[in-house]
Amino acid sequence: GAVVSQHPSWVICKSGTSVKIECRSLDFQATTMFWYRQFPKQSLMLMATSNEGSKATYEQGVEKDKFLINHASLTLSTLTVTSAHPEDSSFYICSAIPRRNEQFFGPGTRLTVL
Amino acid sequence: KQEVTQIPAALSVPEGENLVLNCSFTDSAIYNLQWFRQDPGKGLTSLLLIQSSQREQTSGRLNASLDKSSGRSTLYIAASQPGDSATYLCAAITQGGSEKLVFGKGTKLTVNP
Secondary structure, three states, X not given: OOOEEEEOXXXXXXXXXXXXXXXXXXXXXXXEEEEEEEOOOOOOEEEEEEEOOOOXXXXXXXXXXXXXXXXXXXXXXXXXXXOOOHHHOEEEEEEEEEEOOEEEEOOOXXXXXX | OOOEEEEOOEEEEEOOOOEEEEXXXXXXXXXXXXXXXXXXXXXXXXXXXXXXXXXXXXXOOEEEEEEOOOOEEEEEEOOOOHXXXXXXXXXXXXXXXXXXXXXXOOEEEEEEO
């Protein structure tokens, strides 16, 4: 149990386009999901907390208008990188919590912006 | 603000050796501490979760300990295998109910056949 999936697993796009990444909890409901970003040889940095049915909570320094988060159901959260630029190229990982305080992570999405 | 540090950044050992990975945290008021494994280009696999009231957890060849008073956790891997090669991350959740994980930068382990 406690499986989290992400789609797509990798995406290449042109600068200026928008990219949507999906995070799904497959066998449990998640009122809270988290979005992280990981640059090469760096640790995971929390971007935002996604709350079902309400606005996401963004960490300091993360532009909410650039990284749009929608948590429309108890099993799906989406992250849209708007007007992507090469500096947005990174590994994006989501996590969800099936039981208090134990997070399970998705396989990640590799975004490359040309 | 919670900060998590992992030492060493990289470790290379011969197959069969027992090893210890270290994790330290600055705020001892943690709710729990979690150890993860990350393979290159992949997501995170949860290995062990230690609640603040616990001192250790074991799963197979893995044993994780927690000493809140000293702000330290260790991950012990017995009889290491080449398949154990990966980056190991520790992360702490500070009390307060936010459920946010603060990660260390990880230890990249290479087990040589």
